[in-house]
Amino acid sequence: MTTVRNGLTRRELLLITAVALGTLLNPLNTTMISVALARLQEDFRLTFGEVSWLISTYYLASAIGQPIMGKWSDMFGRKRVFMLGLTLVTVASCLAPLSPSFGWLIGFRIIQAFGSSALFPSGMGIIRSQITSGQAKALGAMSIFSSTSAAFGPSLGGMLLHYGDWPLIFLCNFPFIVGSFLIAWKVFPRDTQQSGRLSDMDWPGVGLFSATIFVWLLFFLSVAEGANLWMLALGAGLSIWFYRYERGRRAPFIDVAFLRNNVNVTLIYVQFILTNICFYSIMFGIPSYLQQVQKLDPQQTGLVMLSIAGFSVLVTPLVSRWIDRSGSKPSLIVGTLTAVVGSLMLLLIRDGTPAAVIFLVLCVLGIANGFNNLGMQTILYDFVKKEETGIASGLFMTSRFIGTILSSSLLAALFGKAISTPQLHGMAWACAALSVLMVILTLRLPARRPVVASK
Incomplete structure (x- = not known):
């Protein structure tokens, strides 16, 4: 097998490409719809509150779907679940434009x-089992597609x-579905015979988890108009029960003992x-601010927002090499500190601030995003056995969607009545405070990679 640049074989590069093309579908579709x-709202004659359910239900389904599909990939085979995910995305993408209501x-x-929730946990399981050296480089490519791609959503959607x-x-x-399917069909290893059955799934646990997530979503959506204390009590009760x-x-469906x-x-x-509360608050809050306060048109807004995506992509290869040499913790320290600085730099933005200045401020946040996304992914797998990759990856992405839901609550509380520069500065202070907590959590992690034994 021919070795190419970065120590990866041609087959390994194709494998990463197949997983990456599939994995970007979930985060890209998360943010791309925001500009539409x-x-x-005009086509279906809806209020903003009604049309926002298009985003909220996607978050909810993804938060629930990630651990389910992660569990299935461990039970039934990673290639099977990956292909199933691509099939579901294909069906939905064909039928959604024809929706009668x-x-x-x-x-x-x-x-x-x-469908898209199946692609990350099953794909990560395949990468960890097939690529044994230079994993940070492989995960760096995955970071670009699984998280950084979300930053391209508003720009692509606007275009x-x-x-x-x-x-x-x-x-x-x-194009992403076809490319991923064809390459995966050719290069993914064949699944071994699996003994798992659907009846083995902890379906009561799945139902209880889904109900808990749904109630918390309703509570967070109610915060802008005054927190619903009944929903808060019900959410807390369901969490304890679960x-x-x-x-x-x-x-168990979720190994809470682990x-x-x-x-x-x-x-x-x-x-x-x-991390995702800060990232998605900025990704959904800044475009509305630029259009309503700074009076930029959608195309200009998309170009300014490219600063976050562009710099995330640029720093990721550098971060991956650093992680391979020094481990994940140093990069996370830099990333979290940069997030604090970038959040505070949002305070420099005033009414009438030139778009070029806003672009430069967002570049800092893009750098922080590149460091944090890859650092978080690689450090997770320092503490997870290879055979637990599917469910661990599913929970990792569920954490992302919980952060996304919480960012919606933060934005509703800040921008619910009006979008203005003082509200933007309130978001900046909130993101800075959360980033300080991220720094503290990073500092408490072990300095060296632990050796995780297999079962």
Whole structure:
């Protein structure tokens, strides 16, 4: 097998490419739809609150789907689950532009969310089992596609709306789907015979987990209009019930005993939630601010937002090489400190601030995003056995969507009545405070990679 640059074989590069093309579908579709909300609101004659369910249900389905698909990839085979995910995304992307009503569109988006949720946990399991050296480089490529691609969503969505209409946001998935499917079919290793059955799944645990996530979503969406204390109490009660139920299961859906006993993994998930609260607050808050306060048109807004995506991509290869040499913790320290600085730099933005200055401020946040995304992914797998990759990756991405839901709550509280520079500065202070917590969580992690034994 021929070795190419960076010590990876041609087959390994193709394998990474297949996983990466599939993996970007979930984060890209998360943010790409945001610029189409106004058109959808007009087409289906909806209020903003009604059309926002298109985003909220996608978050909800992804938060639930990631651990389910992660579990399935461990039970039934990673290649099978990856191909199933691509098939579901294909069906949803074909049918969504033909939706006769908004309810149908939400249904197809939920199918799309579940399908795309299968791709990251199954793909990461394949990469960890097939690539034994230079894993940080492989995970660096995955970081660009699984997290950084979300930053390209508003820019790509704006371009598609400029030259067409909202159906293009679904149809543009097909080049990625076809490329991923063809390469995966050829290079993915054949699944071994699996003994898992659907009846082995902890379906009561899945139902309880889904209900818990849904109630918390309703609570966070209610914060802007005054927190619903009944929802808060119900969410807390369901969380306690879910924890106690799963703790007593022999084969639980979520291994809460593992999370309780492995504090480092649990705190990594907490830190990733905080990372995504900051990232998605900026990704969804800044475009609205630029258009409504700075009076930039959608195309200009998309170009300014490219600063975050562009610099995330630029620093990721450098970070991956650093992690291979020194481990994940140093890069995370730099990333979290840069997030504090970038958040505080948002305070420099005033009414009438030139777009070039805003671009430079967002560049700092893009650098922080590149460091944090790859650092968080690589440090997670320092504490997770290879055979646990599927469920661990699913929970990792569930943490991302919990952070996304919480960012919606933060933005609703800040921008619910009006979008202005003082509200932007409030978001900056909130993101800076969360970034300081991220620094503290990073500093408490072990300095060296632990050796995780196999079962």
